[in-house]
Amino acid sequence: MGILNLVTYIPLIGAIVILFFVRKENGKAIRYTATAFAVIDFIVSLYLWFNFDPHGTGTHLFQFRETYSWIPSLGVQYDFGIDGISLLLILLTTFMGIIAVVSSYSAIDHRQKEYYILLLLLQTGMIGTFCALDFFLFYVFWEIMLVPMYFIIGIWGGPRKLYAAIKFFIYTLSGSVVMLLSILALYFFNDGGIPFLNIKGLGNPATFSVLQYHNIGHLIPPQLQFWIFIGFFLGFAIKVPMFPFHTWLPDAHVEAPTAGSIILAAVLLKMGTYGFVRFALPILPDATKQLIIPIVVLSIIGIIYGALVSLVQKDMKKLVAYSSVSHLGFVMLGMFALNPMGLKGSVLQMINHGISTGALFLLVGIIYERRHTRMISEYGGLAKQMPMYATLFLIAALSSMGLPALNGFIGEFTILLGAANRSIVWASFASVGIVLGAAYLLWLYQRVFWGPLDNPANKTLLDVNRRELGLLLALVVIMVWMGIKPAVFFDVIEEPVNYVVRKVDPAYFDKRPIEYPPAAPVVVSAVETTR
């Protein structure tokens, strides 16, 4: 049992321990056991961070590989391995796992045992999804995640929880089953082909290995690539969610309990973008290039639409939910700039969004626990009553809107650079989104925290307690760390991003304009001929 399996299954073990060894009535023991396992998982995942070789390329790009035979007759392997992108996402997952567990201490007061079991199961599903290098295995983990999240929304959610839970489930399931068909098409292309449709296969041994698909992707005829891409797109875009597939998101977020929202925003949405980076782009280069414009248009619509809708929300949680649509539009935009800059920004922004939106959901959850309303109009002047809370909220909001020295800025700026490198038009649309982002967050802040403290119900509100403060400070530290020392993170994702770029456009690094020293014409022509 290797380290990746350990990281994946520690939460599962925790769930089993709670199931069998902790009594239902003993809420404290349940909470502490869950926390202990979440913390252990995080610590074990730190081992990955310290032992990861950021300069690994080629066969060493994916590290900590663990391969076992699973269903040999179908060519299915139990194959785990991570590159820098998965590494960051796994760390995000284990970290936010602690936040989610600890933030539920007081929010969840009934059926605690089931709740923490499901939260831990969900974590196993998420980490497994990021580790899997076998498409079949990936799909299994991908679907497993749905069930715990469905219950978390459905049992501990708000008034319309049933509707939100089923919408979440059916929406994402519909996308992923279509993705399954695309996986099958790849599988048959690698293997015997689909004779009936005159699709000749490569005749390789049957496999679901993602790395094998990376290698054969460019051999797939463009027509087939297009259809496979559509399948992937439906699966991933619903999860991201991209406009116009985003309608499940506000419902799920608003109804989910705080920890559910945190996990949903921080990790679950990244499944979609991760899917694009890991699968859709490198496996289907032609289709990717063919579909740049439609996807970028949808991303830009998402950025601006999400921001505009956030602007008019009366409910804080809904505002943050719609802001996710906007932020993930940025992620998609950066990704489809298809240059290292844009992709790096995109990957980093996935992490940033997880941290800052997770923090915002946590903050909204904290005030909701005290006042049982999320209506912005109910608040005002909270800065006087809850100074600490107000400060932390400000930092989280600034991080989310992309203030320099905090993490959001790095991601958004890099994405803009990448997008501008492609087309200045994309970048200018995206910058409108940044301005709107500042507008809705600052306006929210203004309405909630400034002005007179005239609602009597708010006059008795308590400031953050030590537990909440601890969680928020941990998040703030990461925001600042990523803001002032992003190089650490860029280092880790450098090679994976270059790998993806090279898969999409093998000649990309050859045709970079040579800047210093000015290239002699001879050299340029040499580059031209080697292309």
Place this chain on the structure above:
Amino acid sequence: MTWNDFIYLLPEIVLTIGASALLLAPVVGGRTTLPAKWMMLVLLALTAVSLIACSHAVEVIDQSRQLQAMFALDAFAIFFKLLFIAAIAMLVLLSDDFLAESRYSPWEYYSLLAFALCGMMFMASGVHLITIYIGLELLSLSSYILAGFYKSELKSTEAAMKYFILGAVSSGILLYGISLIYGVCGSLNLLDIAAAMSTIITNDALMFGIMLLGAGLCFKIAAVPFHVWTPDVYEGAPTPIAAFLSTASKAAAFSIFARIFYVGLHDFHLEWNYVLATISALSMILGNLAALTQDNVKRMLAYSSIAHAGYILLGVISLNALGLRGILVYSIVYVFANLGIWATVLMLRRNQYAGERVDDFEGLSRRAPLWAFAMIIFLLSLGGIPPTAGFIGKYFLFAAAVQAGFGWLAVIAVLMSAVSMFYYLRLVVAMYLREGVEAEFAITTPLKIVAGVCLIVTLALGILPAPMIDQVIISSSHVAARAALTPHAGR
């Protein structure tokens, strides 16, 4: 017929003698004190043992494992026969309390069930349309009576009547189709039919025959548009019989579907596969959509079984090795998940009486948490969500359809399986998410055993499917070879 020939039929002979004995037992023994249930289980065990023994004996004496070109005891037949015996054994356990509560004789009931099993075993072995037809009729006649087993209840009688009239008509259609095929091909042995078909071009009489045969078979698996009887019969029939009709009896129909179309009619697949594809698509769409609005669980399961017939048809349509394996895998998966759900329905009570509405599940998670968990696994399995066995089954069928170039059908299938989660989740919602009426139920040991077995099988086959798949590959190889399928590359 020589003594050797009896080896092929020994399990069926044992079963027939046993079934007759069960029927006569109360007459001969007067008010016998022996519990019928145990006699039936012993009979099933004897049948299983003789089946395994005979299959080994046949393996030694005969390469082709066929008796007079009528009856095959090949790996395919053994696979299905063991599945049927297991399913019937579980049905016996399911019927226990139900029979104790009713005032009808358990001996007749078990005897009819044993005769039905005998019919199913003939179907699995049939390589000749007459053998298949006789097996099917034995199964159908027993089922008609079983559906009306509550003699004095109007609903049960109505169900039996509907089932009988429609079933008899469909048998007639089937027989007409068989006679037309005989007229053109000059034989009823599936291999001879295949050989005859490879030499003739298309032919109206033959086409008509194939269509009628297909229509008759589609009635038996309740595929749209031959499905109208299903919800009423499932609702009216005694619950264990509804369970029987939706699991074992259906699996038997799938086995002959696979054998007839793969071995007998594969040369003409271009003529029939679009028709079957349409039927499959309609079954998936209509079955799943109609199930959405049902409040009665038995009716919901009836529509869901219609949809599942549509999925299994994918395996027939695709006519490749994956599809054939898919039919076998899905039969196991479907039977076990469904039996688990039926066990739950049988367990529920409402005012001391059978609870079969979705509301009756409310609050089950708190009153019987383990059972509710098992129920989730069964429902997820029917919906095809990993890590349950249902996903592996659906994987095979969808993959077969994609490989065969039926992309559009695969798209319908996956989308409809997403839709199906909608109504499966309704039960989950009732069990877990609704807080209100507390479910009433009576958990008994036999029901526990059935649910436990189904749970273990459904989870084990979902997490570690490799042994089952290897077995299925072996079991289907004989039929696959007869159909001259190019096996799925890579294996």
